[in-house]
Amino acid sequence: MLGAVQEDSEENGMRLAGVNLHRPRHRFALEQSARSFALLNKRHASHDPQLREITLVCCLLFTLSELLLGRYHTALWHLRSGLQILSEAAAYTHCLPAIDQFLVEAFVRLDTQSSHFATDGPLLHLKRDAEEWSSGDAIPLPRNVQEARRELNHVLCKGIPFLSECWVLSSTEIELNFNSLRLTQQSLLASLSQHKQRLESFCKQSYAKLNAKEQRGVEVLQLQYLDQILSVKTCLFNGPIPGYLTPEYVALLSAHESLMAKFPERSTITLDNGIIPGLYIVASKCPDYRVRLQAIRALQSWPHCEGFINSNIIASLALESLKRELVKVNKAELSLIVGDNEEELVRFLFDTLNCTEQAAYWSIIRASKILQHKP
Numbered sequence: 001m002l003g004a005v006q007e008d009s010e011e012n013g014m015r016l017a018g019v020n021l022h023r024p025r026h027r028f029a030l031e032q033s034a035r036s037f038a039l040l041n042k043r044h045a046s047h048d049p050q051l052r053e054i055t056l057v058c059c060l061l062f063t064l065s066e067l068l069l070g071r072y073h074t075a076l077w078h079l080r081s082g083l084q085i086l087s088e089a090a091a092y093t094h095c096l097p098a099i100d101q102f103l104v105e106a107f108v109r110l111d112t113q114s115s116h117f118a119t120d121g122p123l124l125h126l127k128r129d130a131e132e133w134s135s136g137d138a139i140p141l142p143r144n145v146q147e148a149r150r151e152l153n154h155v156l157c158k159g160i161p162f163l164s165e166c167w168v169l170s171s172t173e174i175e176l177n178f179n180s181l182r183l184t185q186q187s188l189l190a191s192l193s194q195h196k197q198r199l200e201s202f203c204k205q206s207y208a209k210l211n212a213k214e215q216r217g218v219e220v221l222q223l224q225y226l227d228q229i230l231s232v233k234t235c236l237f238n239g240p241i242p243g244y245l246t247p248e249y250v251a252l253l254s255a256h257e258s259l260m261a262k263f264p265e266r267s268t269i270t271l272d273n274g275i276i277p278g279l280y281i282v283a284s285k286c287p288d289y290r291v292r293l294q295a296i297r298a299l300q301s302w303p304h305c306e307g308f309i310n311s312n313i314i315a316s317l318a319l320e321s322l323k324r325e326l327v328k329v330n331k332a333e334l335s336l337i338v339g340d341n342e343e344e345l346v347r348f349l350f351d352t353l354n355c356t357e358q359a360a361y362w363s364i365i366r367a368s369k370i371l372q373h374k375p
Helices: 002-011 024-042 049-067 072-090 101-116 143-165 173-176 177-208 212-234 241-259 278-286 289-300 313-327 332-337 340-354 365-367
Strands: none
Touching: 002 212, 002 313, 024 241, 024 313, 049 101, 049 289, 072 101, 101 365, 143 177, 143 212, 143 365, 173 177, 177 212, 212 241, 212 278, 241 289, 289 313, 313 340, 313 365
C-alpha cells in the first residue's frame, strides 16, 4: 500500500495529489488498505498477543500513505488511533516496554510534528523518561547515533509545540504573556545548548569511529540543533527579524547546503526530522531576501517528505510569502521569483490548501497570513 503510493508520489515530484482512482497505483493502495482493515478486524477476536504491535504498524503505514496523498485530516485520524493504543499501553507499565521502541519513537516524532498541523496536538505524554532526562550532566554521553538522536527528539518534543504556539500569536498576545513565554524560551534554549554540547562531546570521542551513514546522521543532528536554537531564539519577534541576525541565517543555510552536497542518493520519505525545518526558517524569516530565495531553491532541489512536512508545500509557502513582501516594499528582487515555474508552484500550494481540511489552522499557514488575501 505505502510502496504504491510512494512510487506514484515520486513520479509526481512528491506533489500531494489526493486520491485518484484512475491511477493504477492508487487503486492498488485502496484495495490493500481495505484488505488490511478486514484482516485486522478478524484478528481482534483472536486474542493475538502481537495484535497491539501489528495494529500500530498498520496505523503508521496508513498515516504515511495519507500524508503522501495530502489527506492530512485522515492521516491525523490514523495517527491518533495509534497514539491511543500507546497511551493505553503506557497506563500499564508491563505493556509499553514490550512494544518495539523504534515504533514508539516514530509515533512520538509524528505526534510532535502534528502540533503544527492539528488544533489539539501533541496528544501523547509518556512520563517514563522524565527522571532520566531531568539533568543532562547526570547521565553518560550518548553511546551511539541512535541515543544522540533520542536526546534531540526529547528536546524537540517540547520545542516544536512551543514554536507552533508562538508563531501564531499577535504582538498584543506576546506582550500580554511575555513573562511566561520568555521563561519557557530561556528554558528551552538552555536545554538545547546543554544537549548540543553533549553531542559535540560525543563527536569528539566517537565521530572518527563512525561509518559514513552514521557520520551523516550526526551532521543532521548538528543541523537540527542550530535550526532549533535559532527558531526558539527568534520566535517572540512578531514582524521582521532584526538585520543583525542575518549572519546566523546565512550560516544555517550554508550548513544545510554543505550537508545536502554529501547526499548523492536522497530519500523521498523519512520519519526523522531532517533539513526541511531549518531551510524553512531561513526561507521565511531571514532579513536578506536573496538568502531567503537561495533557501527556497535548496528546498526545491530535494522534493521529499519528513513525516508531516512536505518540501513542496514549505517551498511554495515560503515563495508566496516572499513574493508578497517584495510587492509591498517594491523590491527589484521580485523579478527573480516571477516565472512560469514559480506561478505553477503557487497554484499547487493553493490547490492543496483548498482541498485540505483545517489547513487554515496550520501554524505555518496562520503565521504567514497568506489565506487572508488569496491571489
